[in-house]
Amino acid sequence: xxxxxxxxxxxxxxxxxxxxxxxxxxxxxxxxxVQQMNPDASALALASIEVDLTPxxxxxAITVMWRGKPxxxxxxxxxEIKQAQAVDVKALVDTSARNDALxxxxxxxxxxxxxxxxxxxxxxxxxxxxxxxxxxxQSIADSRGDFGGWFCPxxxxxxxxxxxxxxxxxxxxxxxxxxxxxxDTKIKIG
Amino acid sequence: MSxxxxxxxxxxxxxxxxxxxxxxxxxHDSFVAFPTxxxxxxxxxxxxxxxxxxxxxxxxxxxxxxxxxxxxxMAFNSVQHIxxxxxxxxxxxxxxxxGASMFFLAVYIHIFRGLYYGSYKAPREVLxxxxxxxxxAMMATxxxxxTLPWGQMSFWGATVITNLFSSLDGVxxxxxxxxxxxxxxxxxxxxxxxxxxxxxxxxxxxxxxxLVILHVWALxxxxxxxxxxxxxxxxADAVPMYPYAVTKDVFGMFVFxxxxxxxxxxxxxxxxxxxxxxxADPLVTPPHIVPEWYFLPFYAILRAIPSKLGGxxxxxxxxxxxxxxxxxxxxxxxxxxxxxxFKWCFWAFAFTCLALGYLGAMPAExxxxxxxxxxxxxxxAFFLLAMPIVGILETPSKLPRSIxxxxxxxxxSTGGHMPAGASAAPEKR
Ligand code: HEM
Ligand code: FES
Numbered sequence: 364x365x366x367x368x369x370x371x372x373x374x375x376x377x378x379x380x381x382x383x384x385x386x387x388x389x390x391x392x393x394x395x396x397v398q399q400m401n402p403d404a405s406a407l408a409l410a411s412i413e414v415d416l417t418p419x420x421x422x423x424a425i426t427v428m429w430r431g432k433p434x435x436x437x438x439x440x441x442x443e444i445k446q447a448q449a450v451d452v453k454a455l456v457d458t459s460a461r462n463d464a465l466x467x468x469x470x471x472x473x474x475x476x477x478x479x480x481x482x483x484x485x486x487x488x489x490x491x492x493x494x495x496x497x498x499x500x501q502s503i504a505d506s507r508g509d510f511g512g513w514f515c516p517x518x519x520x521x522x523x524x525x526x527x528x529x530x531x532x533x534x535x536x537x538x539x540x541x542x543x544x545x546x547d548t549k550i551k552i553g
Numbered sequence: 554m555s556x557x558x559x560x561x562x563x564x565x566x567x568x569x570x571x572x573x574x575x576x577x578x579x580x581h582d583s584f585v586a587f588p589t590x591x592x593x594x595x596x597x598x599x600x601x602x603x604x605x606x607x608x609x610x611x612x613x614x615x616x617x618x619x620x621x622x623x624x625x626x627m628a629f630n631s632v633q634h635i636x637x638x639x640x641x642x643x644x645x646x647x648x649x650x651x652g653a654s655m656f657f658l659a660v661y662i663h664i665f666r667g668l669y670y671g672s673y674k675a676p677r678e679v680l681x682x683x684x685x686x687x688x689x690a691m692m693a694t695x696x697x698x699x700t701l702p703w704g705q706m707s708f709w710g711a712t713v714i715t716n717l718f719s720s721l722d723g724v725x726x727x728x729x730x731x732x733x734x735x736x737x738x739x740x741x742x743x744x745x746x747x748x749x750x751x752x753x754x755x756x757x758x759x760x761x762x763x764l765v766i767l768h769v770w771a772l773x774x775x776x777x778x779x780x781x782x783x784x785x786x787x788x789a790d791a792v793p794m795y796p797y798a799v800t801k802d803v804f805g806m807f808v809f810x811x812x813x814x815x816x817x818x819x820x821x822x823x824x825x826x827x828x829x830x831x832x833a834d835p836l837v838t839p840p841h842i843v844p845e846w847y848f849l850p851f852y853a854i855l856r857a858i859p860s861k862l863g864g865x866x867x868x869x870x871x872x873x874x875x876x877x878x879x880x881x882x883x884x885x886x887x888x889x890x891x892x893x894x895f896k897w898c899f900w901a902f903a904f905t906c907l908a909l910g911y912l913g914a915m916p917a918e919x920x921x922x923x924x925x926x927x928x929x930x931x932x933x934a935f936f937l938l939a940m941p942i943v944g945i946l947e948t949p950s951k952l953p954r955s956i957x958x959x960x961x962x963x964x965x966s967t968g969g970h971m972p973a974g975a976s977a978a979p980e981k982r
Contacts, residue, residue, distance in 0.1 A: 397735075400735050431739060431740050431835065432835075494713040496709065496838040497838040498838075518917045532856070532861050534860075
């Protein structure tokens with residue numbers, strides 16, 4: 364090819380190759396800088412905890428820390444259980460059981476939010492699904508909202524005695540963490 | 554920065570320097586000889602006041618960072634240590650804390666000034682939009698900074714605000730939660746969160762600084778607006794920035810410093826929330842979470858909407874809608890002085906913002922929720938109904954022919970009848 368006729372295609376290719384190289388390089392360099400913000404190995408390593416339930420009498424509740432979050436454990440009395448079971452799932456704001464041990468599609472029946480034979484024990488992550496406040500209702504003196512479970516004062520979310528959202532801005536039922544009974548009176552969370 | 558330069562280097566050294574780096578010339582043309590409308594009122598001193606506020610926050614902030622410890626176990630006590638033990642910490646810490654409030658007070662006055670006098674209209678759209686970006690960056694900085702003392706409000710404010718992103722779960726399941734975890738660096742607000750918030754709180758004011766430079770640059774391309782909303786059409790409409798506008802700015806700033814100093818010296822903690830003098834406790838949410846006063850109207854809008862995602866969208870839109878104001882307002886007249894109907898819409902809007910501020914501080918119960926909904930509607934109605942519709946329907950009152958005429962009732966020096974000295978500043982122009 365003579366010197367005065369430019370081969371522009373050859374240059375197009377160089378520009379394209381150069382830009383592609385820079386884009387891929389830039390993106391792969393960005394990745395570690397984004398990823399460093401995610402929970403680090405020490406945060407992920409937070410192990411499971413065991414909780415002794417013997418001191419919790421019917422009608423009482425305790426709060427324990429797990430992964431930096433409060434976990435509510437309530438020993439429900441017969442009334443509260445009956446109330447929770449009587450609810451029509453179709454009428455709920457959130458119809459999923461939100462039980463980490465069960466698939467998302469599980470309906471929000473009270474029986475799917477507790478362990479069989481241990482219906483009195485309700486174990487929940489005590490974080491309002493609206494914007495993350497800790498709902499009231501753990502101590503006897505607290506307001507438990509219109510549905511007898513928990514009440515989040517931050518923006519007014521009411522949860523029932525199964526920890527399901529009934530009224531207010533929160534979109535989801537309180538989450539049931541993965542846990543199991545290691546003995547009759549002891550659970551392991553996580 | 555636009556127009557030709559009137560700078561004349563006096564000495565050989567300044568001449569030598571000017572030929573190599575004309576930075577003194579740039580400053581002279583931008584802040585000494587720059588023509589400012591002769592009719593500016595005290596609302597125009599707030600731009601300068603804002604620059605002062607930014608510099609004050611930077612200086613006091615850098616000093617606080619020398620003594621503050623960004624660690625969840627030590628942060629709360631380190632702030633107490635600054636207030637009690639560090640030399641003059643009792644002075645510098647409240648200067649920064651009160652300064653943030655004064656900064657927001659000034660920026661809100663500045664924005665309302667712009668809305669009243671139509672300063673967002675062509676050719677100042679970019680200037681206005683840069684202002685909105687500055688406001689957003691200020692809000693982010695204010696929020697991050699409020700987390701640092703690690704009191705109860707710090708902790709729970711950070712929890713609630715970062716959780717706003719979890720509403721994205723309603724768009725793509727899991728996305729919101731992933732973002733929140735990423736922001737926290739854990740499964741709740743904790744030490745990792747505090748550390749990164751400190752880092753970003755230090756960074757953002759420098760970003761604001763850069764934005765302010767662009768903002769002032771855009772201002773100097775378009776020129777300042779003024780109470781009449783008219784452009785400078787003749788030399789007599791303007792006076793040089795120095796000494797006229799600068800003197801006025803300095804006076805305005807000293808007046809502004811009086812309440813500032815009063816708070817710093819006599820009520821240093823008054824603007825803070827009592828709960829923030831209790832160390833952060835991840836197990837107990839305070840009965841009533843409220844943000845700093847300058848976020849209250851937006852918080853009221855968030856809570857007014859009964860859906861999580863909807864509330865977040867409304868709150869974000871309440872700020873972002875400002876970007877579109879130059880195109881929402883259909884009037885050809887800038888200043889509300891000559892807009893008999895829109896003027897009242899403006900005052901109704903100002904009242905709406907105050908009402909939302911009050912409602913944001915109240916608990917999330919009736920009757921406040923209903924009122925918050927009404928005022929949220931009015932807030933958006935100002936932008937989406939009043940601005941476009943009133944602009945078309947309204948007949949503006951008669952405008953003066955020039956800035957000069959509005960001041961002296963006469964058209965101005967070119968063809969005017971007044972003695973030269975009355976219309977123009979003594980400097981040659
Ligand atoms: C750190 C915050 C800010 C600083 C330091 C700042 C600084 C300034 C300065 C020095 C001026 C010129 C003097 C004056 O007219 O008052 C100005 C003008 C202006 N600013 Fe800002 N500003 C800030 C935030 C904002 C915000 C948040 C907005 C609007 C959303 C805004 C909108 C405007 C407009 C429209 C003008 C032109 C005003 C006119 O000439 O009428 N500014 N700003
Ligand atoms: S965080 Fe519970 S209602 Fe908003």
